[in-house]
Amino acid sequence: MIEPSTIARFTSLLGPKGVVTDPEDIAPWTSDWRGRYHGAAAAILAPASTQEVAATVALAADFGVALVPQGGNTSMVGGATPPADGSALILSLRRMNAIRSLSADDNLAVCEAGVILSVLHDAAEGVGRRFPLSLGAKGSATIGGLVSTNAGGTQVLRHGTMRALVEGVEAVLPDGSIFDGLDALKKDNRGYDVKQLLIGAEGTLGIVTAAALRLVPAIAARAVGWVGVETPAEALALLRLVEARLGDSVEGFEVIADETLGFVLGHIPGTRSPIETRTPWHVLIEVDHNDMREPGPSERLESALADAFERGIAIDAAIAANEAQADAFWRIRESLSESEKAQGPALQYDISVPVARMPAFMIDAAQAAQAQFPGTTASSFGHLGDGNVHFHVRAPKGTSNGPAWIAAHGRAINAFVHDAVVAAGGSISAEHGIGQMKRAELGRLASPARISALRAIKAAFDPKGIMNPGKLIPLPEEA
Structure with a gap:
């Protein structure tokens, strides 16, 4: 003590x-x-x-x-x-909540670590810009945490993770010195990129106190569509078709199993299925325009979906008629974690595999997990376009003691799922980080070279080991 x-x-x-x-x-x-x-x-x-x-x-x-x-x-x-x-x-870092500067001309915001994501969204909107990263915890997640975990979200397909959106950082290193790297330089060849080392380091190398963040033009018009498909393979085919027709205006592309949609409809008041047809899988698409050129995004998305119907990719579809309906479509996606949690005990996995392998993984891994662990159910949802889905294995119905079930079966299920991810050429952490939950699994599955590099960087920055102990870096007995 x-x-x-x-x-x-x-x-x-x-x-x-x-x-x-x-x-x-x-x-x-x-x-x-x-x-x-x-x-x-x-x-x-x-x-x-x-x-x-x-x-x-x-x-x-x-x-x-x-x-x-x-x-x-x-x-x-x-x-x-x-x-x-x-x-x-x-x-x-919650007291450090100032937006130090916000420039529409520079497309840049300098925010202290304690700025809440939704506050930055509102401030950027006030100058005709936006910060293109959003997630379910936007009302409480802070900029420092988002930088330190290299957060992703629903707009990675077009804009990338925090690594792509952070132009500079200010941080305090473990000896108390201040690293002042807020200058948003397009070219800077002074050796190792300390900024990138701090992004995603989960506070183990220092404390991010402020960040210079890239802004983009405000959305002038958007179209949000909901499409029913037969399999994740059709969902991927739809993504490639929409990308070919609409280019980089495709901002969001989320895939959801019908069972998972049912959890939302049964748990979240006021939600309803956007389409009438019951389909095994669903896709949520957002297309954004930064100007008002014709044809608008709704017309372009409608044309692309017509092509998808002709090719037999889509079963049913709806395009939001107004902003309220568009928000209602997105509310379903943003409520998935809450509704999954309401189903009872589960083990949740934030994983990535190469995009081309994701459709097969979503089906095969779920079936394999259910066969290996009788009584469980498994499904996934998430960002198909960037190869990142949230894969859940739920306890058998009637399980009342969640912690006891996780204690009894968690290690075996974790190993089973993570082994499948690695076999598919993927990562056991796509956007949530390692923390303490995945530390041992990282030690078990990562190459000796990766573990050695992580430990060497940690030792160089934090020789006294005072920065966020027990997180990210596998213990000696875990590697």
């Missing part, structure tokens, strides 16, 4: 507003949002500026105190949960 005298030193540095010690105030931040990981912390440190973060980290380094960076605490892999033994303090 960390001594009260040590906490007093941080209080002296940050003031009473910068240190939280009341156990009731700390408690909500010591567990992950799924409730799978539970930690303990004697205090939450909440600096209000980059300089305060630097001073806090320097003091922690002097005392050998580990720090767990935290934003909105929306990690899907336990990446922001402190250790259970109380050996670390939470370092919250």
Whole structure:
């Protein structure tokens, strides 16, 4: 445990507003949002500026105190949960919530780590621009966390992950020094790209305090369609057809099993199927235009879907008649995780495989998992266009004790699914990161060269091991 005298030193540095010690105030931040990981912390440190973060980290380094960076605490892999033994303090970036600059001319926003994603969306809209990354937790996820986990979302097909959207970062390194890399230079050949090392590092190499983010023009017009298809293979054929007809205006392409759609319709009030025909699989498509040239996106999408019907790819389809209906289509997609959770205990996997292999994987892996673990059901949904789906294996119906079921079967199911992913040439983490949930599996499946490189980078940046301990880097016994 960390001594009260040590906490007093941080209080002296940050003031009473910068240190939280009341156990009731700390408690909500010591567990992950799924409730799978539970930690303990004697205090939450909440600096209000980059300089305060630097001073806090320097003091922690002097005392050998580990720090767990935290934003909105929306990690899907336990990446922001402190250790259970109380050996670390939470370092919250939530007070650092300023948008330092927003330029429509430069198509650039400089945001502090604690800025909530939806706040940036609204601010960019106010200057006729948008930040093209969105996800279900946009109302609580923060910029620092999104950078540190290299977040993805529903617009990766057109705009890429956070790696493609981050033009520069400001960060505090484990010795308390400030890395000032916010200049958004198109060309910079000064050796190793420290920015890219920090993106996706999950707070293990330093603490991102601000980021320069690429903006794009606001949408002038969009079309959102819902298409019923027979198999994921037809969904991929539809994607290639739509891409050929509409080019890079295709912003979103999500595939959903009919069973998963049924979970939403049965659990989320006010939702209804966009099409009348019951089809085994569904595709949600968004096409965006930055100007009002004719033909508009609805006409172009309608023409492409007509071609899909002629080729026997599509079974039924609907194009949203207005913005409210378009939002209703997207509400179904954004409610999938909530409705899946309501079905009962499940093991969720955020995986990627090469796009061409994804349709077969979605069918074969589900059937294989159900055969290997009788009574379970399995299905997937997600971003077919970038090879990333969320694959779920649900406990047998009637399972009342979820933690007990996961404890009894989780390791075997994890290994089974991850082995299938690796056999297909994929990754066990597409957009959620490794955290502590996948650390051992990374150690089991990654090549010795990858593990060696990860450990060498970690040791070079953080020789005292104070940055987000127990996350991302496999332990010696796990590799």
